[in-house]
Amino acid sequence: MIEKPKFELEQDDASYPEILLARECAPHTIYGVGCESALRPGIAVVGARNATSYGLRIARLIATWAVELGYTIYSGGARGCDQAAHKGAVEAGGKTVIVMGCGADLVYPSRAGKLFDAVCESGGAIISEYPWQMPPMKHRFIQRNRLIAALSDIVIVVEARLPSGTLSTVQHALDLGVPVAAVPGSILCLESAAPNRLIGEGAFPISCRDDLAHACSVSGSRPDVASLFADFNRSADDASIFEGTEQVESNAGKIYAACQSTPSLPDDLAQELNLSVVEVVEILTYFEVQGKVMRRADGRYVSEDVLC
Amino acid sequence: MLVGAANPCPCGYLGDQSYNCRCLPGQIEQYQNRIGGPLLDRFDMFVAVPRPNSDRFFEKGEMQTTQPSSQMLADQVSTARDFVAKRGQGFSRDLSREELCDSSLIDEKASQLLKIAARKLKLSGRSIVGIMRLSRTIADLDTCDRVSSAHVSEALSYRKTWSNHD
Numbered sequence: 042m043i044e045k046p047k048f049e050l051e052q053d054d055a056s057y058p059e060i061l062l063a064r065e066c067a068p069h070t071i072y073g074v075g076c077e078s079a080l081r082p083g084i085a086v087v088g089a090r091n092a093t094s095y096g097l098r099i100a101r102l103i104a105t106w107a108v109e110l111g112y113t114i115y116s117g118g119a120r121g122c123d124q125a126a127h128k129g130a131v132e133a134g135g136k137t138v139i140v141m142g143c144g145a146d147l148v149y150p151s152r153a154g155k156l157f158d159a160v161c162e163s164g165g166a167i168i169s170e171y172p173w174q175m176p177p178m179k180h181r182f183i184q185r186n187r188l189i190a191a192l193s194d195i196v197i198v199v200e201a202r203l204p205s206g207t208l209s210t211v212q213h214a215l216d217l218g219v220p221v222a223a224v225p226g227s228i229l230c231l232e233s234a235a236p237n238r239l240i241g242e243g244a245f246p247i248s249c250r251d252d253l254a255h256a257c258s259v260s261g262s263r264p265d266v267a268s269l270f271a272d273f274n275r276s277a278d279d280a281s282i283f284e285g286t287e288q289v290e291s292n293a294g295k296i297y298a299a300c301q302s303t304p305s306l307p308d309d310l311a312q313e314l315n316l317s318v319v320e321v322v323e324i325l326t327y328f329e330v331q332g333k334v335m336r337r338a339d340g341r342y343v344s345e346d347v348l349c
Numbered sequence: 350m351l352v353g354a355a356n357p358c359p360c361g362y363l364g365d366q367s368y369n370c371r372c373l374p375g376q377i378e379q380y381q382n383r384i385g386g387p388l389l390d391r392f393d394m395f396v397a398v399p400r401p402n403s404d405r406f407f408e409k410g411e412m413q414t415t416q417p418s419s420q421m422l423a424d425q426v427s428t429a430r431d432f433v434a435k436r437g438q439g440f441s442r443d444l445s446r447e448e449l450c451d452s453s454l455i456d457e458k459a460s461q462l463l464k465i466a467a468r469k470l471k472l473s474g475r476s477i478v479g480i481m482r483l484s485r486t487i488a489d490l491d492t493c494d495r496v497s498s499a500h501v502s503e504a505l506s507y508r509k510t511w512s513n514h515d
Contacts, residue, residue, distance in 0.1 A: 091373060120374070231369060306364075306397075307506070319503055326502035330466045338377060339357060339364030340397040 045161045047146065047173075048077045056080065064191045064217055068170035072145045075166035079136040083113030084257060085189045087210045088122025088199035093232050094304055094343055096122050096200030099224050101129030103197060106250045108135025110257060115140060115192050117185065118149075118167070122199045122207075124156055130165070131156075137165040140189045142182035145169035149177050183209050190214040195256055197247060198223040201235035208235060222247050222256045292316060293324050297344060300325075300334050304341035353392070355384070365400060393479045394507040425490060432492045441485035449481040455496040459484070462498045466505055480504045 050057045050071040058080045061067040071080075084107050086100055100122040104114045107130070114130040116123040118139035130137035137160055141149065145167045148154045157167055170188055171181060183206070190196050190213040198221065201207035214221050222245035226233025240246045245256040295314055299305050307325060311318040325342050328334040334342045357363040358377045363370040372380070417425075433440055438448060448454065455463075463484075467477050483504040488496040 319499060322506040323499045323502040326466070326505045327462075329505075330462065330469050332469065338381065339370075341364065 045074045045158075046076075048073045050077060050080075058192060060194075061191055066187055066191055066217070068188065071168050071170060072173060073166045073168040074145050075161035076136075076164045077166060079113055079138050079164055079166040080168070080192070081113045081136070082194055083107075083115050083136075083138070083192065085115045085193035085196040085210065085214075086122065086126035086199060087116060087186075087189065087196060087201075087207050088126075089201045089205060089207055089232060090119050090121035090123075091232075092121040092125070092200045093230065095226060095230070096232055097125040100125035100199045101132075103199065103224070103247065103253060104129030104135070104137070105133040106253050107257070108133040110254055112194070112257065113138055113165075115189050117142070117182070117189060118153055118156070120150060120153075124153060126199070127156060127160055127165075131159050131163045134163070136163065138192070139165070139167045140185055140192065141167060141169040141171070142185035143169065143177035144171055144173045144175040146173050147175075147177070182206070186210040187213040187217075190219050191217055193219060195220045195222055195245075197221075197253075197256075198236045198239055198244070200224070200226065200232040202231050203234045203238060205235050211239065220245065220256065222253075224248070292320065293328075296321060296324050297328060297333065300328075300342050301344040304337060304339075304343040306341050310342075351392075354398075357381075357397075364397060389509050390473055390476055392509065393483050395509045396507065428492065429486075429490045433489050436489070436494065441482040441489065444482070444485065446478055446481070449478070449485060453495070454485065455481075456498070458498045459496045459501045462501050466501070470505070470508070476508070480508070483507065 050073065052062065052067060052069060056077045057071065060082060073080075086103055086107070088096055088100055092100070104126040107114055112135075114126055114135065114137040116126045116137070116139065118124065118127065118141060123139075127137045127139060139157065139160055141147070143149050148157055160167065169175070169185070175181070186206075186209045190210050193214075196210055196214040196219055198207060198211060211221050213219075221239060223236035223239040224247050225237055225240055228237060236244075245252065247253050247256060292314060296310055299310055299313070307318055307321045310316070310325075311321045314321070325334060325336075329336060329342070332345060334344050336342050358370055358372040359380050360370055360372050362368040363372065363377060370377075438444060438454070441449070444454075450460070452460075463477070463480065466472065466480075472480070480501070484496045484500045487500040487503050488494075491500065493500070
């Protein structure tokens with residue numbers, strides 16, 4: 042492990058996050074590792090540990106968008122959606138903060154060491170309201186969720202089942218008056234049950250970059266219908282001049298697109314695309330060898346860019 | 350020949366179309382790691398067998414399926430055996446590494462794919478030869494003199510999907 046700079050911020054320190062001072066629950070001291078300058082206005086991207094590839098991909102994408110809008114990404118560093126969001130922020134060249142339910146100098150979960158290093162190297166931080174070396178305990182993580190909500194301008198729920206620990210972050214956000222947004226998903230997918238429900242109950246639905254900008258009140262106004270059509274026409278034009286048009290049309294393109302949208306079995310792909318299983322497998326193997334797709338433990342192929 | 354069967358995860362539903370697997374990723378890894386890598390490496394083919402549609406069990410007569418019947422498969426095997434006899438060099442299991450690599454038995458594109466795959470997928474020596482033999486067998490079933498890249502990629506697709514040692 043790389044030795045990283047540690048910091049302790051008291052409420053009267055200049056770099057103590059301003060947003061916390063306005064909240065009732067501001068911790069007396071914030072213990073942190075990495076760059077304290079990362080504690081800027083930001084958004085929380087939260088979701089389940091056992092996320093689907095859709096959830097992981099969305100968490101990463103939203104983090105990328107939020108970085109482009111100039112936000113820090115706050116999350117809990119847990120497996121699944123949290124780590125995908127941190128990773129997306131780092132990859133987009135942005136800052137991200139892991140809020141821990143244990144001492145900020147511990148690596149928890151222990152497998153996330155690499156990610157923790159990457160977060161600090163890219164100007165982010167790992168923080169906690171608990172003192173150094175405080176061991177992880179279940180109740181501290183629920184308390185930690187409150188700090189995530191308190192630090193954020195908005196809490197975005199990516200994927201979670203019902204009931205879910207993720208909803209404790211939502212509850213804290215509501216208690217603190219922090220707006221909540223959620224990413225809609227399939228109604229057949231248990232992992233999208235919580236975000237779909239939240240949208241029904243009034244959370245901002247995030248279905249494109251503009252939605253995020255709007256939810257964060259950066260863009261100010263929602264795009265009107267006419268401009269949506271303009272976007273649609275433009276993207277149609279883009280597709281026709283896209284140099285790989287031929288490839289998109291080809292079976293390989295279709296197979297790759299399918300693996301991007303959902304992890305797929307060769308047999309299902311063959312049936313959907315009206316190809317023989319052998320043809321599909323040949324193309325998938327080429328992609329696998331090139332490192333573009335990988336085969337998961339359940340035999341489904343998934344494009345590498347959704348893996349976190 | 351050694352044939353084995355295993356569940357993909359503790360609950361058995363990993364990859365099932367209609368039931369969600371309830372195992373945690375760590376549990377699945379732990380479960381799959383109970384069989385050591387060196388032992389798994391000795392299996393040439395891993396085939397996922399999905400749960401059949403239960404309705405089919407209640408149909409009268411032969412079960413309706415899109416899969417080839419056992420009789421058709423047996424015919425294919427005997428055709429392949431005849432082809433191997435005609436080809437002359439013997440069954441793939443009896444061929445040495447040199448013979449398997451010989452350009453009269455494998456085409457350029459197929460060798461190239463094998464080389465890249467061996468490097469990128471970090472295949473062991475044993476599994477490289479295993480894949481060569483399996484590709485040869487697939488080509489024999491296809492009654493092709495030379496192994497093509499389609500045969501190699503089919504053979505590669507039967508590699509283990511389990512999470513061991515990657």
